[in-house]
Amino acid sequence: MLDIAGELNRWLEEGRDFAVATVVAVSGSAPRGPGAALAVDADGTAIGSVSGGCVEGAVYDLCAQALKHGQAVRERFGYSDEDAFAVGLTCGGVLDILVTPVPADGPGRKAFQVVLSAAARGEPVALARVVRGPAGLLGRALAVRQDGSYEGELGGHPDLARAVADETRSLLGAGRTGTFDIAASGARWGSPRTESGGGSHCEPDLSVFVESSVPPPRMLVFGAIDFAAALVRVGKFLGYHVTVCDARPVFATRIRFPEADDIVVDWPHRYLNRTQIDERTVVCILTHDAKFDVPLLETALRRPAAYIGAMGSRRTHEDRDRRLRETGLTEAELTRLHSPIGLDLGARTPEETALSIAAEIVATRHGGTGMPLSGSHTPIHHHTEAHRSGSATRVGSF
Structure with a gap:
């Protein structure tokens, strides 16, 4: 639902009655994950999407009914062997959807x-x-x-x-x-309830x-080069808060990186030591210079981050690996490093290289293989732990 938070907030400010349908569980191959939402107001205006089109009409009707009757409902939509193009997901997945009415006086x-x-x-x-x-x-x-x-x-x-x-x-x-x-x-929360036949029990x-x-998660780009400028644009497109850091003030400028959220002039490892990162942060090292790379990677590989990648040739990587081992980094820490950075797309231009880096970040985030879908037999939609939501329940209303 939070993917349409801005528009729903406006509806609230305008005093509209509406119902919101939210994907609360997914199994198999499905176009959208938990949290995707479709909202319908009392005038029939709709925003958002729960399935990319497969079941939108049926969910729209559920929202209208919830507004009329004032009751929440949970419904399951799945694939129908008898009629794949009836209301259902032709991709073979199953969506559990909660429809919640939100009247002005509710x-x-x-x-x-x-x-x-x-x-x-x-x-x-x-x-x-x-x-x-x-x-x-x-x-x-x-x-x-x-x-x-x-x-x-x-x-x-x-x-x-x-x-x-x-x-x-x-x-x-x-x-x-x-x-x-x-x-x-x-003892924890339920108040015992007495049935007509005697005895008591707690709420289910x-x-x-x-x-x-x-x-938004952070993308830290070290090295103010042309490849960095392209990566900043892709990072913003993917929803990251992007910071560019370089020790050279002549290169780390707003003119060169107009789309970056932050531009920092400092030694990369010193900035990384003092800035806040978490398990969603991605670190992209494009400095391509051992005097920057080695102290920066020594710091990065000992801090929490979702992804750490470094640019360079295979020869550069081998030299970098040797230097990093000399700093005392463990094998487990070194295996976190994606180097050379990016997937093998045959990239040549800064934009193509940025795309290959972004593709590896997405694959790492969701457990993708990076292989062509046409030649693989793996699931199209990988359900990582962050996207698993709930256990299977029966088809129908709850």
Whole structure:
């Protein structure tokens, strides 16, 4: 849903009633992953997409029904052998979709307002919604901030809300979108309920889907060369916050890198030592000079990063590898290095080289092989841990 946060925030500010359909689980080959969303307002205006076209019409109708009846619903869409072009995914995948009405006077409106406005400002925030459980709780939402505070309620169960907020905060801290379960426990959150036949039991287990909105991941480009200028453009296209760093002020200029978010004039290893990076950061070293490369890589390979790549010929790589071993880097640390940087696309120009680097970053991020799809038998859509979401459930409404 956060992929359309800006437009949904505008709908909230305008006081519109709307329903939002969100992909909460995927299995097999599917065009879009968990978090993809389609929203429909009371006038029938639609924004977003959940499937790239396969089931949009049916999901649109579900949104309209949810707005009319005021009830959340979970639906599964999958491949139909009898009629592959009926409502279903002809690619063979399965999507579980939660449809949540958000009327202007609804109890969950506040949580959506907090999340969408924070996401529009680029602030860390997460939306947690019940995707499996009692009908009265299905679709209920909490907005959870980085400090663990939250807005919203879960059917009058404050202990449950606190437990969900704690789990959600962990996912938010890792910048992840995913699903977790809350086990039934009277001592933890459930209030025992007496049935007409006597005895008591707690509320059933719940599954909660969390969408995390965090600042964009960082791309650190070291070396203010023409290849770097092309890589900056590709990095911005992929949604990274891009920083260019070079020790030479004559080259590290805004004129040469107008699309970079930050331009830093400093020795690369010194800047890397003092700047903040995390498990989503990608480090691209294009300096191609041992006096910059070796101290920079010694620092980079000992810090958390999703990807570390260095430009150079195979001979340069062999010399660099020898120098890095002399610094005391372990074999495990050295295996994190992608060198020579990029996939083998036969690239020649700076733009082609930037494309090969970006392709390797994407393949590393999602577990891709880099092989042509036409000649491989691997799944088209790789489900890395960050994109797995929930277990299989039966087809139909919940």
